[in-house]
Amino acid sequence: MNGAESLLKSLVASDVEVCFGNPGTSEMHFVAALDAVKEMRPVLGLQENVVTGAADGYARMAGKPAATLLHLGPGLANGLSNLHNARRASSPIVNIVGDHASSHARYDAPLASDIAGFARPVSDWVHSSTSARSVGADAARAVRAAREAPGKIATLILPADTAWDPAVEVAAPLPLQPRTHAAGSTIDRVASKLQAGLKAVLLVRGDALLGEGLVAAGKIAAKTGARLVSDTFAPRLERGAGRVQVERLPYFGEHAAEFLAGTELLILVGARPPVSFFAYPDKPSWLTPDGCEIAVLSHPHEDGAAALAALMDAVDARGAEGRVATRQAIPLSLDGALDAKSIAQIVAMHLPTNAIVADEGVSSTLPYYDLLNNAAPHDFLNLTGGAIGSMMPVSTGAAIARPDRKVVTLVGDGSAMYTVQSLWTQARENLDIVTVVFANRGYKVLNNELVRVGASSNGPNSGAMLDLGTPTLDWVSIGQGLGVDAVRANSRRAFEQAFVSAIAQRGPRLIEAVLE
Amino acid sequence: MNGAESLLKSLVASDVEVCFGNPGTSEMHFVAALDAVKEMRPVLGLQENVVTGAADGYARMAGKPAATLLHLGPGLANGLSNLHNARRASSPIVNIVGDHASSHARYDAPLASDIAGFARPVSDWVHSSTSARSVGADAARAVRAAREAPGKIATLILPADTAWDPAVEVAAPLPLQPRTHAAGSTIDRVASKLQAGLKAVLLVRGDALLGEGLVAAGKIAAKTGARLVSDTFAPRLERGAGRVQVERLPYFGEHAAEFLAGTELLILVGARPPVSFFAYPDKPSWLTPDGCEIAVLSHPHEDGAAALAALMDAVDARGAEGRVATRQAIPLSLDGALDAKSIAQIVAMHLPTNAIVADEGVSSTLPYYDLLNNAAPHDFLNLTGGAIGSMMPVSTGAAIARPDRKVVTLVGDGSAMYTVQSLWTQARENLDIVTVVFANRGYKVLNNELVRVGASSNGPNSGAMLDLGTPTLDWVSIGQGLGVDAVRANSRRAFEQAFVSAIAQRGPRLIEAVLE
Incomplete structure (x- = not known):
């Protein structure tokens, strides 16, 4: 058994079952060990912010950490903004970041960088393994650190030699501190x-x-x-x-x-x-x-x-009745223009029971949040840290954690471009996710913010920094190019039909909702 | 004049003419100031690794820094891996990273993070402005820091109040240290x-x-x-x-x-x-x-x-004659299978004089490097730091720096997915770039590396971490979805025709070269 196998088996022993990753040369022993440790499910993301965001979504819905596998400093760097969001969500995550073999560190090779420096701003726990013999125990400590309430980011740096050298130990899970109670x-x-x-x-x-x-x-x-x-x-x-x-x-x-x-x-x-x-x-x-x-x-x-x-x-409230949401008929004509409000109404009408809704619609969904009180009971996930590009990966991980539940992602076109690679993983894993892209052709929230901060300007240069309309993003082509069935809806009727159809089928679907 | 305008005017005074960016609320005064300071050309990227990679490519071809505009810690984080590559290329870059207003810092709002912590591993110079009155001088210092030989990364953090508060000064450029000579x-x-x-x-x-x-x-x-x-x-x-x-x-x-x-x-x-x-x-x-x-x-x-x-x-060599490359007929039958070698040969045959070739073909181009000695004279740019997702952004910036020259990007499909958003900026700015995607449906270099590190394994889990074939990426759809004309070539003849046609036209084109 080498260090990589010891690490993987120790993660599994500590109840980590899924590894979202994008490996490179320095992680090849880890990758090879995946064949020996079949209890760990590997999921490939085509850019690391998909990887870390998926781990966030998995943690929110599974209530326990997944591992990530990241390639050196740059691989970690690519996933930092969704680790920022995960940290703000108190999602437990165990990052495994490959590093050059310890004998190679002195040479400052092209891919060398300050991995711990990249990790620290988003991590509650950072450790670099020093030996294949201790890497299993390091993994158990990382899981315990991640599971500290309410949920932490643990980053374990894994020099290549600690993966390839001989190891003996599979570390037993460490006892978790029990959750403390208010006095x-x-x-x-x-x-x-x-x-x-x-x-x-x-x-x-x-x-x-x-x-x-x-x-x-x-x-x-x-x-x-x-x-x-x-x-x-x-x-x-x-x-x-x-x-x-x-x-x-x-x-x-x-x-x-x-x-x-x-x-x-x-x-x-x-x-x-x-x-x-x-x-x-x-x-x-x-x-x-x-x-x-x-x-x-x-x-x-x-x-x-x-x-x-x-x-x-x-306060003697055990017998009280909490105010619960009740479904009411939604007064919506299907003949009006397709706008953010009518989309929220249609989603509320047709959302299946126990769906998971992941919201990064920004300006398109913020004003219509309350409309979903009128939907079937569901879990609602928010963009916690404000770093856009979060919720398509989060949906990806949520669907892995809860394959029995339909996931609906509500996402603005600007946000969707950030981690568009998510769609490919959704297709590869045949995840049951409907992605609704609000195509308003711009960073619309920033047009408002430009006014709100008192910086109002309407010249061509400022406008160009906020506009996504030139050229128009064709989300049907993009989705299909990444392996996801996609349709465009220009009207309420078309959107309703597309949404109902996507809900009725299993597997990833994308709807480009073109806003008036 | 507010701080943002003072900053922009000071950058222009120090000969920074292009700003690649993706702003957020905290950068709205900077965005508004772009309308007042027309000498600064803003270029929008739809993810920050496009922004920083474009600044790298611009620096390599312009020999001077562009600015980037990044939104808080997460915006910087998204661009770190291409800053790593830029640092390894000794490309001068001035990053402007927006921050919360100084009065807001104490509240640890959702988007707050350790911006300087993110910046340090890739930056030679980091400074956070403290006043709108000094932000112009800070900009001049940042440019001087970036232009220190052979080229450095300078990161200037700009709290929102230093952008919106009144300013008076436009800072004069600071004298650069003259390049020193060997004794x-x-x-x-x-x-x-x-x-x-x-x-x-x-x-x-x-x-x-x-x-x-x-x-x-x-x-x-x-x-x-x-x-x-x-x-x-x-x-x-x-x-x-x-x-x-x-x-x-x-x-x-x-x-x-x-x-x-x-x-x-x-x-x-x-x-x-x-x-x-x-x-x-x-x-x-x-x-x-x-x-x-x-x-x-x-x-x-x-x-x-x-x-x-x-x-x-x-050594008295002034009269010597250096060994120069000479063009020779390329023995290539157009009837054989399309493979990486024949693509290199066809590119060498048809590359126009003074083209810029940006290479991230990885396993598809490394073995055939010498074939381009046989091409018309050109500039060749490499992936310097090993963080993939570099060269499509680098080409984007190179084309901005040198609009008179054709740019050819050679990129593997795995690499291309990392910063696929580059294509949209290429379309928006109508940049004269031909992107050749080597579609080998995998991280092929890693299949070799798996063997080379002695971790050989051929189980389904390790294979799944290196394979891009399920589902197949449709680069024609992806390219067109992002606004770039795209074609697929399955044969040498089709590839040659597509490449010749792309070279003859102006503007962005993508060719998906499907490898046998």
Whole structure:
């Protein structure tokens, strides 16, 4: 057994079953070991931001880490922006980054670079293996580091000789630190504040937005009159018909400030006090109203669902009924122009039960978020770190984690170009993903932002930096070129037909929705 | 005038005329300022590795830096691997990386990250501006840093408030340090060694492979019997018919060792002693033969062409005639199978005079490099840092720098997928680029490497990590989807017809060469 095999077997022993990767020469022993360790499923991405984004999506839906396999510093570098998003999602990921053999390091060969330097800004744990004999134990430590609550990025650098030298050990999984709980005194303090009649907001993030945590939060809100709110970009939440309804914090700072105006008590459950996404001249970044008290029910590393359950009991809300979303007829004429709103309405009408929706529609979906409360129950995944090019890879990984569920990606054309290579992996793995590209031919959100930052200008040079219309991206050709069946929809009727058809079939589909 | 305008005007004053970019909200004042500062040409790339790679290609052909405009840490991160390649090419680049306004930094908003941390591994100079009043001066310093010989990466971080706050100054360009020259004693010492009758190799890198430097090197070699050699991956060299012929150091270490066997004197002109690209078990990384003396004629920061001119005089070679490549009839039947060799032959036959060839054909072009000695004179650009996805962006920037010259990109299908977004910029800017995609449906070089590292395995899992054939990439659809006319060639005859036609027309074209 060589180091690569020891590493792979140790990852498998620690319950890592999927490896998203794009290897190079320095990772060939790892690649060869994949044939010996069949419990590890390898998934190839044609650019590393697909690889790391897929690991993010996998983690969000599987609740455990996948491994990535990246080729030296540049391979890691290509995947950094989706590791940034994953870090903001608290997604556990174990990166395996190949390095030159230790004997080669002194020569500064063309592909040499400061791998740990690239890794550090996105990693909670970085280690470079020093021997094939310890690489299995390093893998177990990396998995434990990644699984630290609420979910961390662990980067293990693997010099080629630690993969090819003889090894003996398969490392046993290391015990995980149990998730800690909020203290009883904290629960009591928050309960009494909540019962004091203040205008309260319960801001929830993390897995407390799923399952029992969400139900408990709904009951607390119903019993106490607190508003139940999520961050604008929660990594994952359960929503749709029959699910507890959660208000979303608006994206733009001034809207969020208005939304929070009058709040006297802000209770944080795995969330942090809200701040604006960007700074704007003469607008506040800090969004908690003056005089509002902030109380932490649970920190991100603590068990938010358990804290909510305890709070539910403390305010005697177990018998309360949370406000759940109910399906209502959607008043939509199919004869109007195809626009972002009608797309959201059609998606809401036809989304199958238990679908996973991954949203990077940016300006096309932000205003119509609430329409999906009217859809069948589903999981909703957001772009957490603001680095576009996230959600097509995230969908790819989510579909690997949950092959039984339909995945729908809502993505702007500008975003879709960033990690367009995702489509090929979706085709290769025959993943059950419908990609809706909002073809508005531009970075439309930036046209708004140009005005909002007070930089308004309408000359040709600034316009050219925000426009995707010259030449027009032909998403049907692009999708088909990458192996995904694709159609174009220019009307509501055509979009509905394409979406219904894509939902009815299994496998990857792309719909280019041409916006008016 | 605000900071953004001061910055742009200062860049222009320092002779930076092109800005490759992909902006976001934090860069909107910079974008708006582009309308006011019309001397700066903005070029949009749809992913940042296109942006940074284009700046690399621009620098190689213009001999001066372009600016990049990148959106916060993730925008920089997306462009890091081509900055790695640019650093290995000694290409001068000025990165402008937007950052949150300084008042916003304390809040750790979703897009916040350690920008300087991302920048450091690829940057020779990193600075974060602190005021709109000094941002112009910072720009001038960044340009000076980038232009330090032989060419550096300078990264200027621009908090949004330093762009939007009032500014007064347009900074004058800073004087550049003059290029230093090798000492006369060094010239004399190397000359006497050369004249001592040792078996010598002159290993040249940098701009000494162009123009007068190349001519002088050819004369020295002819006069003294030294072999004239370039690195495997020289950033740029002039070659083809009528040009001094330079041997290329072979890619694989054992071939390079064989190539250098018997060398008694290795003279370095802007080059470093050769090392193997990767380490392999039981193969040496250091390639200079035992007992061979290494003499440095000029360091990378020194003027290599001047050193060669002085050495030419010192060995009395001014009257010698360098060995130049001459065109010969290419014995090629158009009836055989289309393979990598016949493609190289057809390209050599039809390449127009003064073309720029950018090579990332990897396993498809490495063995046939010498065939292009038989082409019309041209510039040849290599993938310098080994991070694939380089040369389609490099061609994009090269075509911006030299609109009068035809650019030919030779690229493997695996490489082409990395930065496929380049094609859109080529279409938008109507750049005169012919892209030849070698469609061998795999990371073929890695199939060889799997054997070479001794990791040979032929199971389905390892095979799946190296295969691009399932599903087949349809490059005609992909190209057309991105706005570039594309055709498929399955035979020599079809390839020749497509290549001749593409050369005859102006504007971007793509040829998918399907290899047997």
